[in-house]
Amino acid sequence: MVFQPAIIALLLASMVGTLMVAASVPFAVGVLRRWNTASGSEAQLEMEKRTYLVSTLLVVVLVSELASLVLFVFNADRMSSLFVGAMCAVGTLNVNEFGFPALYLKMVVFFAASVWLVLNHVDSRGYDYPLVRVKYGALLVLAPLMAGAAGVQLAYFLGLRADVIASCCSTLFSGNTQVTSDKLATMAPEAALAALTLALAAVLVLGRRVLSSGKGAIVYALASGLAFVVALEAVVAAISVYIYEMPQHHCPFCILKGEYGHVGYALYLSLFAATALGLGGGVAALSARASSLAEAGPRIMRRCVGASMAGFALFAAVTVWLILRSHLILIEPERLLSILPGGQP
Amino acid sequence: MRVWLNKQRNLLDFSLSSLSRRRGKTLGMLTVYTSIVFVLASVMLFSHAIRREAATVLAKSPEVLVQRMVAGRHDLIPARHLDAIRGVRGVQSAEGRLWGYLFDPAAAANYTLMVPTNPRIEPGKVVIGDGVVRVRNADPGDLMSFRAHDGSLVQFKVDHAISRESALVSADLFLVAEEDFRRLFGIPAGMFTDLAVSVRNPREVGKIAEKIDAALPDTRIVLRDEILRTYESVFDWREGMLLVLLAGSILAFAIFSWEKASGLSAEERREIGILKAVGWETGDVILLKMLEGLVVSLSAFLVGYLLAYAHVFHLGAGLFEPVLKGWAVLYPKYRLTPFVDELQVATLFFFTVFPYTVATVVPIWRAAIVDPDQVMR
Amino acid sequence: MIHLSDVRKAFNQGKANEFWALKGIDLSVRAGKVTVFRGPSGSGKTTLLTLVGCLARPTSGRVRLRDRDISGLPERFLTDIRRSTFGFVFQQFNLLKGISAVENVMIPAYPLGRDRNELSERAHALMASLDIAAKAHSNAEWLSGGEAQRVAIARALINDPEVVIADEPTANLDSERSRQFLGIVETLKASGKTVLMTSHDPLVCDTAVVDHVVSLRDGQLVESR
Numbered sequence A: 001m002v003f004q005p006a007i008i009a010l011l012l013a014s015m016v017g018t019l020m021v022a023a024s025v026p027f028a029v030g031v032l033r034r035w036n037t038a039s040g041s042e043a044q045l046e047m048e049k050r051t052y053l054v055s056t057l058l059v060v061v062l063v064s065e066l067a068s069l070v071l072f073v074f075n076a077d078r079m080s081s082l083f084v085g086a087m088c089a090v091g092t093l094n095v096n097e098f099g100f101p102a103l104y105l106k107m108v109v110f111f112a113a114s115v116w117l118v119l120n121h122v123d124s125r126g127y128d129y130p131l132v133r134v135k136y137g138a139l140l141v142l143a144p145l146m147a148g149a150a151g152v153q154l155a156y157f158l159g160l161r162a163d164v165i166a167s168c169c170s171t172l173f174s175g176n177t178q179v180t181s182d183k184l185a186t187m188a189p190e191a192a193l194a195a196l197t198l199a200l201a202a203v204l205v206l207g208r209r210v211l212s213s214g215k216g217a218i219v220y221a222l223a224s225g226l227a228f229v230v231a232l233e234a235v236v237a238a239i240s241v242y243i244y245e246m247p248q249h250h251c252p253f254c255i256l257k258g259e260y261g262h263v264g265y266a267l268y269l270s271l272f273a274a275t276a277l278g279l280g281g282g283v284a285a286l287s288a289r290a291s292s293l294a295e296a297g298p299r300i301m302r303r304c305v306g307a308s309m310a311g312f313a314l315f316a317a318v319t320v321w322l323i324l325r326s327h328l329i330l331i332e333p334e335r336l337l338s339i340l341p342g343g344q345p
Numbered sequence B: 001m002r003v004w005l006n007k008q009r010n011l012l013d014f015s016l017s018s019l020s021r022r023r024g025k026t027l028g029m030l031t032v033y034t035s036i037v038f039v040l041a042s043v044m045l046f047s048h049a050i051r052r053e054a055a056t057v058l059a060k061s062p063e064v065l066v067q068r069m070v071a072g073r074h075d076l077i078p079a080r081h082l083d084a085i086r087g088v089r090g091v092q093s094a095e096g097r098l099w100g101y102l103f104d105p106a107a108a109a110n111y112t113l114m115v116p117t118n119p120r121i122e123p124g125k126v127v128i129g130d131g132v133v134r135v136r137n138a139d140p141g142d143l144m145s146f147r148a149h150d151g152s153l154v155q156f157k158v159d160h161a162i163s164r165e166s167a168l169v170s171a172d173l174f175l176v177a178e179e180d181f182r183r184l185f186g187i188p189a190g191m192f193t194d195l196a197v198s199v200r201n202p203r204e205v206g207k208i209a210e211k212i213d214a215a216l217p218d219t220r221i222v223l224r225d226e227i228l229r230t231y232e233s234v235f236d237w238r239e240g241m242l243l244v245l246l247a248g249s250i251l252a253f254a255i256f257s258w259e260k261a262s263g264l265s266a267e268e269r270r271e272i273g274i275l276k277a278v279g280w281e282t283g284d285v286i287l288l289k290m291l292e293g294l295v296v297s298l299s300a301f302l303v304g305y306l307l308a309y310a311h312v313f314h315l316g317a318g319l320f321e322p323v324l325k326g327w328a329v330l331y332p333k334y335r336l337t338p339f340v341d342e343l344q345v346a347t348l349f350f351f352t353v354f355p356y357t358v359a360t361v362v363p364i365w366r367a368a369i370v371d372p373d374q375v376m377r
Numbered sequence C: 001m002i003h004l005s006d007v008r009k010a011f012n013q014g015k016a017n018e019f020w021a022l023k024g025i026d027l028s029v030r031a032g033k034v035t036v037f038r039g040p041s042g043s044g045k046t047t048l049l050t051l052v053g054c055l056a057r058p059t060s061g062r063v064r065l066r067d068r069d070i071s072g073l074p075e076r077f078l079t080d081i082r083r084s085t086f087g088f089v090f091q092q093f094n095l096l097k098g099i100s101a102v103e104n105v106m107i108p109a110y111p112l113g114r115d116r117n118e119l120s121e122r123a124h125a126l127m128a129s130l131d132i133a134a135k136a137h138s139n140a141e142w143l144s145g146g147e148a149q150r151v152a153i154a155r156a157l158i159n160d161p162e163v164v165i166a167d168e169p170t171a172n173l174d175s176e177r178s179r180q181f182l183g184i185v186e187t188l189k190a191s192g193k194t195v196l197m198t199s200h201d202p203l204v205c206d207t208a209v210v211d212h213v214v215s216l217r218d219g220q221l222v223e224s225r
Helices: A005-023 A025-034 A042-082 A089-093 A099-123 A132-158 A189-213 A217-244 A263-287 A296-325 A333-343 B002-021 B023-059 B080-086 B130-136 B164-170 B178-185 B202-215 B224-262 B266-277 B282-313 B321-325 B342-368 B372-376 C045-052 C075-085 C101-112 C116-129 C145-157 C175-190
Strands: B064-070 B073-075 B091-097 B099-104 B109-114 B125-128 B143-147 B153-161 B173-175 B194-199 B219-223 C002-011 C019-029 C034-038 C060-065 C086-089 C163-167 C194-198 C212-217 C220-224
Touching (some): A005 A025, A005 A042, A005 A132, A025 A042, A025 A132, A042 B224, A042 B282, A042 B342, A089 A099, A099 A132, A099 A296, A189 A217, A189 A296, B002 C101, B002 C116, B023 B342, B064 B080, B064 B202, B080 B091, B080 B194, B099 B178, B130 B153, B153 B178, B194 B202, B202 B219, B219 B224, B224 B342, B266 B282, B266 B342, B282 B342, B372 C075, C002 C045, C019 C045, C019 C220, C034 C045, C045 C163, C045 C194, C075 C086, C075 C101, C086 C145, C101 C145, C145 C163
Parallel strands (some): B125 B153, C034 C212, C086 C163
Antiparallel strands (some): B064 B073, B064 B219, B091 B194, B099 B109, B125 B173, B143 B153, C002 C019, C002 C060
């Protein structure tokens, strides 16, 4: 099933991205071994010029990873008509065991690339490039990660077999390759929303502390990672249900569709950006230990954390709006009110 | 933030002015870029529209079809099977269908004969598709005659033609009354081509099909969903194959953009040298060149897509029909229903803008790292 | 304000055609003065100018701007210092063809993200002060040598630098225009700017406005007064 336009596009993107990062690996090794800012030798000047190429390539990779994440989900949704029992993207991703791992790995690559770019941004503010070795060491980790993600994605697509009429004798396919499940394991909506409220409140409280005292950005980064997971769980368990207004429909992907006003983008873009920036803030805080970044490091860290908080706040606002707008009453209003106020920033 | 925005705006202004200064080169690039978007977008829009067309048609067809098999071949099915099917719980209705193909030597074309049940056609009359109208120059009231299975002549009077709206599937239709059909082919009463079954609860289609299969072991059962899936997948596959064939052109395009971006003229090199000497940083130059690329990409994408849209939905996709639709004498003339799909646009973006961007990154970087002191040497 | 100690610069390092353009220069350039680097072609005076003006990094040795060692700075930071501290007037003027004179003047300020209207006002004011306001909207390639140079000077001043650097400013001008140029140098000096030039034109080296003349030969300092 590789001959599908969107699949070809996805494979192309992941392959080219991996190749671009892999091609930078020898250079990264060279930096680890020979970098010397104090030197004005031509070899050093050459290396410094090369860093511009690597960071530009990484920007391209990041953008294409983000776009291919969307395309991947979209395509999974569209292909659901090809599999018996698959109603939407969840079903398609469940067709074989590589579907969800491929999606998760793509998200990991996205966050890794964005953290790398924050690192790169911070580093280029220090006149002696204090983090250059850390940065290129990280590139050595990113390369195999991307290759792995590309490989799992390939395995997933190669493993897809549509349930089609292959010859005139085969009559009934239904049941042959039944999709194992169209459902995701979910928790109770009350619990999910309560956890979300707690996580977002924690993030905002921690964020305020970072902004006022300049400390705790690493804790903030961890918290935003946690909040990301909790938020996704809440989308599956409760928010999506409010959007569909069907108690049994728990799909985190259908909310991206036009039928629901593409409202999923507002949720996911703010959530992904907030998490990436939160992680980036942690990285920036770590970098502030270098003397040449003593001023720039905390400044960038504050900016990242501030923007990240705004992202989480936007996510919370959209969530509250969706719940209030919904005609579905999942939780008794009185009980809902007892949870809500904390969630509103 | 303001400073950042101002900077982007200044650079964007400057990149537009650079592009317009090199008008010839920009237009050449735009032409190639636009045509590649045009070709790919035409393929995608067309195959997608056809798929939708097929799905629309199939949506009206019965959920379950029962056909009798004899020695692995499709054969006439006796009406008594209908009772067995109606006995299965969950079946809403079941009725026999009559259809087949008829070769018309006068037009050297094959018609699809069908017997509609609602509304019925009067004996001796025929309702014809748009394609038949064309090959036979038939107008309402004209007579058409054919030789039946036993050599006798059967005459039809054209009642009216089917509108062009769904011409893709109805072009070669030839709708006749049940009596005429049986006379033409010598099919005895009580026999049908196949049986159409409709089901009360769509979720039970699978279960019901299994029950019919068990009750009537000499039949095969075709589900509408399966036909849909097969169509989907066949068209996807065709579109994909075509794209793979076009991969050569995408690659050529990538090489072309690489070449264009790296084959900077002496004048452009001098410009970049000057920019760097007067205080632009390597990153600024890369940003400038990326913005130039973005402007070219977006305009080529927009123009190419609009042209493809016009080509497919207003000009009948003259360039691709034979490949994607198959070929027949009764080639339908019709207009596809315009339809734009986000997934498709995103995919197209990946096939054009992404290769272009990747192909130009290295040449751009190479141009941007000119030493700022070069203009003084 | 600029101090060089034992500065060396090599080209094609490690290759067969390795060439040392500067072989150990010690030099101080004082603020608010006019300094000329003099020497025959190939003496290394232009290379020296690029090192002083942060256009390039020395292969070895130290360059200090006020109290800051800038010899080891990567290009990014060097550029940052350069565009706020130095303005350049090149021998060939190096204006961009196909765009107007005033756009040429504004180019160095684009990456700084300044407001476009303010920027345009400042560019017009600068051009007016240099008597070329009338040519603001002519394309650069239509300007005469003297006009092109004044556009180049306006471009050098757009970011209000402390130091103006001119490479062979009179090489493409007749004596009349050369004197006009020296007049502009005088007003620059009067407004507190430091001016650095390379030249082997006696007209330049012997004018009253010049405070220091540094002579070079084969990449070494031979005389300084």
